């Protein structure tokens with residue numbers, strides 16, 4: 001019998017979810033419409049793509065990082081995709097099979113890989129201090145060449161300055177100084193309650209470090225930053241060591257636990273952190289955050305309960321898809337009020353969705369415009385797709401203008417679905433939200449993807465340009481735009 005890889009009949013590996021595995025160089029992609037001349041730069045996107053069939057039952061999030069680059073130059077688009085050569089990827093490539101067990105569970109790994117980084121580099125990509133970093137929040141960044149996508153440093157510790165064992169997949173930019181801010185959770189090892197906060201200047205020198213402890217260890221996927229504060233919401237997606245020892249994935253949802261919003265002053269030592277208690281909620285991504293006097297507000301897409309069907313309930317109760325639906329919720333606290341023990345919540349829009357984004361020039365200052373893939377259950381749905389998919393895909397990109405409480409959407413079509421969108425300013429001095437919304441959409445029936453470009457101020461008018469891909473691309477978790485003024489937009 002052959003020992004060549006075969007993914008078999010597991011539902012996770014069928015249809016559009018089947019691993020892509022091919023690394024592609026495609027020069028002069030087919031384009032319908034006109035690529036705007038100002039769109040000069042690189043759109044990087046990354047997601048999990050299984051290198052080898054996993055040894056144990058596993059989840060989509062544990063595939064190896066597969067990085068894609070759409071290079072926009074002079075109205076043309078070139079495409080390149082490469083696996084990130086993490087220590088884990090290289091060890092498995094040498095062995096010709098999976099050596100790691102299940103998602104973020106070192107107890108299930110083969111002993112030979114114990115000294116290697118477990119990081120898959122499959123969650124986000126970010127450019128700062130001249131380095132393109134591919135990120136997974138359980139490990140340090142991986143640095144890759146921004147043109148060839150060749151891996152340059154599989155375990156980048158900021159030149160020895162990273163004191164934590166991990167680093168966030170959602171760094172932020174200080175809108176005034178250009179500093180990069182990041183947190184690290186489980187920062188002193190598996191299941192630790194230690195969180196480190198950092199900032200690095202434009203040269204990559206560490207300008208701030210503070211350590212705090214969270215009330216319980218769990219997923220701390222994203223955080224908020226303003227001029228004065230860093231804040232994060234601890235949700236009951238807990239790190240469950242006992243279940244991990246029994247072979248399960250890293251996280252489980254514990255409905256008995258409250259949420260905690262932690263707020264600490266930037267530049268301090270962390271001892272001023274304040275905790276504001278809230279009810280059971282699941283919130284993964286920050287759309288934006290701002291200060292108004294002593295009031296701090298953080299907008300997140302938030303569901304009532306566990307939003308990840310593949311992370312089990314700690315009490316073994318069934319996943320609740322209705323309670324999982326996310327809405328844009330504004331969490332706020334008055335920091336002058338020493339008596340109020342909790343945070344306030346306001347749902348801003350009726351739209352349901354996930355993967356919030358904003359104009360990335362506004363991470364740390366008052367913002368008005370957000371974007372989110374949304375699901376409108378009343379939109380037309382192709383019957384063939386309805387029969388083939390276990391769930392209904394996100395079908396709109398929606399722009400939110402908070403000051404007007406207005407929402408505008410683009411519908412991808414009854415036979416397609418949207419992935420995360422990324423905002424690109426028209427130019428460096430463009431107003432907030434003036435530019436393009438770009439991202440990849442799924443053409444399920446054709447088993448391939450497109451990249452679409454929309455005018456971010458006229459989403460309802462549909463794509464200005466569609467980069468028609470002849471093949472299916474690795475699924476995206478997150479993407480990041482780097483203008484040609486930062487990484488030259490040379491043809492690939």
Ligand SMILES: [Fe+2]
Nearest residue numbers: 170221285478
């Ligand atoms: Fe994320």
